[in-house]
Amino acid sequence: RAPGPTIMPEVLFICTGNYYRSRFAEAVFNHEAFRAKLPWRAFSRGLAIELAPPGMLSPFATDGLRRRSIPLATTALRPQPLVEADLRRAARAIALKEEEHRPMIDMRFPTWSPRIEFWHVSDLDQTPPDEAMELIESRVRALLEELGGVAPAASPID
Numbered sequence: 001r002a003p004g005p006t007i008m009p010e011v012l013f014i015c016t017g018n019y020y021r022s023r024f025a026e027a028v029f030n031h032e033a034f035r036a037k038l039p040w041r042a043f044s045r046g047l048a049i050e051l052a053p054p055g056m057l058s059p060f061a062t063d064g065l066r067r068r069s070i071p072l073a074t075t076a077l078r079p080q081p082l083v084e085a086d087l088r089r090a091a092r093a094i095a096l097k098e099e100e101h102r103p104m105i106d107m108r109f110p111t112w113s114p115r116i117e118f119w120h121v122s123d124l125d126q127t128p129p130d131e132a133m134e135l136i137e138s139r140v141r142a143l144l145e146e147l148g149g150v151a152p153a154a155s156p157i158d
Contacts, residue, residue, distance in 0.1 A: 009091035011040060012093040014046070016052070016104070018081070019053065019055070020123070021121055027071075028074075029143070030042050031071070031074045034074075036144060038144060040091075044076065046079050046080065047081075047082055047104040057075065092143075093115065093116045096119050097122055098120060
């Protein structure tokens with residue numbers, strides 16, 4: 001009997017609207033994991049996607065990915081809400097901003113809160129997009145290194 005497909009472990013990135021930070025993290029992770037031939041993939045979800053501006057992906061994330069030569073296909077097509085099955089599916093779950101996301105997670109998924117790692121990447125109201133995306137990219141690279149290999153050198157930005 002032929003072996004079944006190998007299922008790769010997954011990292012879940014969580015933010016509020018699944019429109020900007022978590023989607024950018026997902027795309028960078030998937031692009032770099034593929035380039036480094038690491039057996040990991042990422043997906044992302046939002047805690048309150050109804051709060052996100054209309055549209056499929058933030059123009060800041062779109063531009064940041066384009067400048068890094070990361071295809072848009074490395075992130076989901078549209079924002080998606082976080083459900084408990086996503087938390088069960090993920091080998092690692094990371095919320096992008098503890099101060100913003102922990103209260104929402106504690107309210108909606110209280111038993112999962114201790115299992116979620118919290119980063120400290122602020123949204124547009126506190127941090128300019130280029131600065132936030134550089135921080136996300138740096139944290140993603142460190143995560144990839146932790147998960148099994150040295151992340152490749154940074155992609156050139158225009």
